[in-house]
Amino acid sequence: DAGITQSPRHKVTETGTPVTLRCHQTENHRYMYWYRQDPGHGLRLIHYSYGVKDTDKGEVSDGYSVSRSKTEDFLLTLESATSSQTSVYFCAINTGFGYTFGSGTRLTVV
Amino acid sequence: QQQVKQSPQSLIVQKGGISIINCAYENTAFDYFPWYQQFPGKGPALLIAIRPDVSEKKEGRFTISFNKSAKQFSLHIMDSQPGDSATYFCAASTGNQFYFGTGTSLTVIP
DSSP: OTTEEEEOSEEEEOTTOOEEEEEEESSOOSOEEEEEEETTTEEEEEEEEEETTEEEEOTTOTTEEEEEEETTEEEEEESSOOGGGOEEEEEEEEOSSSEEEOOOEEEEEO | OOSEEEEOSEEEEETTSOEEEEEEEOOTTOOBEEEEEEOTTSOOEEEEEEOTTOSEEEETTEEEEEETTTTEEEEEESSOOGGGOEEEEEEEEETTEEEEOOOEEEEEEO
């Protein structure tokens, strides 16, 4: 969708294991974001990036880290997954006319 | 602290009726107010957006009404159709960061 893909689409992992989600864009936009979506909470910002190696925290960053070594890739890592991190994760790019979102990753931590 | 407050949480409308979703904000620095539509299993997609220098924007059956003095804006869906059944998010931004409402689940009954 509009040059942004997320992988994997679905993942089940065990508590305590590290997990990395990938977001890839083909449009060379500077700003990229990771959100989580939970019922009753809407979309909450985890981390965002404003360039290669330039990242900053969002409102729910605890337990998450990110990396951006190339303009096109923005990785989200759960260092040690917990059940509270079961959620749907969305990556977004800022096109200058608003956000374009990826299709999401449904993560289940058991 | 929720930067954008959205209501109602859920809405059921008969086919052909008008759906109205409301949002309110506090930060007067916000200068862009988009609405996103999300279908199950998909990422949110930009539906319509407005800037604070106009009081209304219409695109087909979708209209944003904006009240700058009250710091409120709303989405009106005229002649609602079953295909409009989705979750709707309002958002507000200043610069490169967007703040989302908690979402409204709209069901249009045939």
